Amino acid sequence: MAPPRSILFATDLSCRCDRALDRTVALAGEWRARVIALHVLERPSQVIDAPSWRRADDPRRVAERRMRADLGVGSGVELELIVERGDAAALVLDAAQRHDCELIVTGVARDETLGRVLLGRTVENVVRRATVPVLVVKSRPREPYRNIIVATDFSETSRAGLATTLAMFPTSQVTLFHAYDVPHERYVEDRMAAREGYARAARLEAEAFLAGVPSLARERTRIVCEYGTPEALLRDLADGGMVDLVVAGTRGRGRIAELFLGSVAQSLLRGVPGDVMIVPRGA
Incomplete structure (x- = not known):
C-alpha cells in the first residue's frame, strides 16, 4: 500500500x-x-x-x-x-x-x-x-503529522485503518488505541481487579492484532489500552496536545462501531479539538 x-x-x-x-x-x-x-x-x-x-x-x-x-x-x-x-x-x-x-x-x-x-x-x-x-x-497545519492515534476494536475494519495510516504516514509515531470496559461492572465485587484483568486481556489482544503488521511498522507503533469510552478518551488526548491526528475505521464491532454512527459520530467530529480521519471498510 x-x-x-x-x-x-x-x-x-x-x-x-x-x-x-x-x-x-x-x-x-x-x-x-x-x-x-x-x-x-x-x-x-x-x-x-x-x-x-x-x-x-x-x-x-x-x-x-x-x-x-x-x-x-x-x-x-x-x-x-x-x-x-x-x-x-x-x-x-x-x-x-x-x-x-x-x-x-x-x-x-x-x-x-x-x-x-x-x-x-x-x-x-x-x-x-x-x-x-x-x-x-480543524487545526492549522504547522508541521507534518507526527503523533497519530489509531482507534481499534480489533476488527478487520480497524485493521484497515491502521494499515492506511502506516502507509500514508511512514515516518510518524503511531499509537494503537483501544478503549475497554467491564461488562456488568456494578455487580462486580472487586472492580479494580476486574479492570486490571480486562486491561491485561485487551493488551494481549492488541499485541496479537499488531503482530500482523510488518516489523518496521511495528517498531514505530505503540499500544495504549485504557478503561472508558473511546470518544471521551480521544477528546481528552487531543485536548492535551498529545496527538496531531485521530484515525478510526467505520462499520467495525463494539464501541468503535458505535463511535461513528449517529449522534456519537457527530460528537467526535465536532468535539475533538484536532484533525480526524475516517477510514471506511475496504479502503
Whole structure:
C-alpha cells in the first residue's frame, strides 16, 4: 500500500477552509499527489431584473476566481479546479470516484450560512458513504503529522485503518488505541481487579492484532489500552496536545462501531479539538 496519488479537496471557500487547504497542499507535496479542488454551489443562482452593471457575477466564475486565488500561487502542486451545482455530499463522492481520488479532505466552517451544512449534513454524509478515507481538518497545519492515534476494536475494519495510516504516514509515531470496559461492572465485587484483568486481556489482544503488521511498522507503533469510552478518551488526548491526528475505521464491532454512527459520530467530529480521519471498510 502506497500514499495517495490523487486527493479531493472539498471547499466551501470560507475563511476557515484555509486550514484544510494548507494541509491538502502539504500532503500533496509530501506525496507528490495531484489535487482535485471541488466547490459545490448548492443554491440556484437568482435571476434579477436589473441593469447589467447591477447584476451579480456568475457564481461559477466567482468561485473559480476565488479558488484560483487561494490555490494557484506558488504551491507547486498539480491542481484541477471543479465548480458544480447540486447536492454537496453526492458531488464530493462522485468527483472522488471519477478522478480516482484516494483521500477526501475537507474543513469545518463556522459561517452561519455554510458552516452547519459542511460540519453537519455534508461531512457526515460523506463520512458515512465514502469508499476512501475522509480527513476532516480543524487545526492549522504547522508541521507534518507526527503523533497519530489509531482507534481499534480489533476488527478487520480497524485493521484497515491502521494499515492506511502506516502507509500514508511512514515516518510518524503511531499509537494503537483501544478503549475497554467491564461488562456488568456494578455487580462486580472487586472492580479494580476486574479492570486490571480486562486491561491485561485487551493488551494481549492488541499485541496479537499488531503482530500482523510488518516489523518496521511495528517498531514505530505503540499500544495504549485504557478503561472508558473511546470518544471521551480521544477528546481528552487531543485536548492535551498529545496527538496531531485521530484515525478510526467505520462499520467495525463494539464501541468503535458505535463511535461513528449517529449522534456519537457527530460528537467526535465536532468535539475533538484536532484533525480526524475516517477510514471506511475496504479502503
